Amino acid sequence: MKKNSKVYVIVGPTASGKSEAAVDLALKHDGEVISADSVQVYKGLDIASGKITQTEMRGVPHHLLDVAELETKFTAEDFRVLGNKAIVDIISRGKTPVIAGGTGFYVDTLVNNIKYPAVESDIKAKINNLDIRSLNKLATETLPDTIWDSFDNKNPARVRSRLGLWLSHGEIPKPQLLERDLDLEFKWLGLNPNQEILNQRIVSRTDYRLENDMIAEVQNMLDSGISASWLKSVGLEYRLIVEHLEKEISVEKLRTEIINADMKYAKRQMTWFKRNQNIKWFESPEDLLEHTLTLNS
Numbered sequence: 001m002k003k004n005s006k007v008y009v010i011v012g013p014t015a016s017g018k019s020e021a022a023v024d025l026a027l028k029h030d031g032e033v034i035s036a037d038s039v040q041v042y043k044g045l046d047i048a049s050g051k052i053t054q055t056e057m058r059g060v061p062h063h064l065l066d067v068a069e070l071e072t073k074f075t076a077e078d079f080r081v082l083g084n085k086a087i088v089d090i091i092s093r094g095k096t097p098v099i100a101g102g103t104g105f106y107v108d109t110l111v112n113n114i115k116y117p118a119v120e121s122d123i124k125a126k127i128n129n130l131d132i133r134s135l136n137k138l139a140t141e142t143l144p145d146t147i148w149d150s151f152d153n154k155n156p157a158r159v160r161s162r163l164g165l166w167l168s169h170g171e172i173p174k175p176q177l178l179e180r181d182l183d184l185e186f187k188w189l190g191l192n193p194n195q196e197i198l199n200q201r202i203v204s205r206t207d208y209r210l211e212n213d214m215i216a217e218v219q220n221m222l223d224s225g226i227s228a229s230w231l232k233s234v235g236l237e238y239r240l241i242v243e244h245l246e247k248e249i250s251v252e253k254l255r256t257e258i259i260n261a262d263m264k265y266a267k268r269q270m271t272w273f274k275r276n277q278n279i280k281w282f283e284s285p286e287d288l289l290e291h292t293l294t295l296n297s
Helices: 018-028 076-092 104-111 121-128 132-142 156-169 195-211 214-223 228-234 236-245 251-273 285-295
Strands: 005-011 031-035 096-100 184-191 280-282
Touching (some): 018 031, 018 285, 031 076, 076 096, 096 104, 104 251, 132 156, 195 214, 195 251, 214 228, 214 236
Parallel strands (some): 005 184, 031 096
């Protein structure tokens, strides 16, 4: 394998055009795409997650799509391990890896090769179904005040994570920064259209998915025995569609809620990515691709 192998990393908010840009870049640089999306790793979560189709791939191989079964737990560590295997595989065949996705935590975990401590399976099973009130009660009985006071106790995922680590290790272990056998050069690229264009894309995308059986996709999963609670835990579209199917909201309300939720999610994503000073930002996939061609000229 060659040293200083180049790896492109494309990030940005939802609906910014990352998937299209990744395919364009891969076609120009003899590459293959590694998807970095915490929902698209699951088999069957296709339409509502915006999973790229075979037609949209235009012949470019994609990795880390459909690698997890429904109702299983897929972690950032799972993504790091599989992502590193994909990078090694792609480079070993003389191709260029293109990491693309909007799950910033996954992207950072893979690029920086950070191993996060694991929670023991029996402890995870014990606390996974606890609501926030029960979690807080157990945490106050278990965690030292110095640990308990240092994080958001209104966020079930964060309480569950800290509590699980403490019960598993008797402390909150620090993540490990691991070395790689390969010498990789990561090129960070960001897509961030102006707000009006991004909002229009979110609206158009929502309407397209609603017209193309997004609700039926979720109904079929419920009919097959996938639990409503698990689908809700996936978040965003899946949570809202389940609520619609449970008659809590109308189709019109569903559309509005999805659009608003995605716009808020896009802002949270940009808050995450803007902390990374290595990202060079572009308003369009065309500008991003032109920049990469300049880099290689």
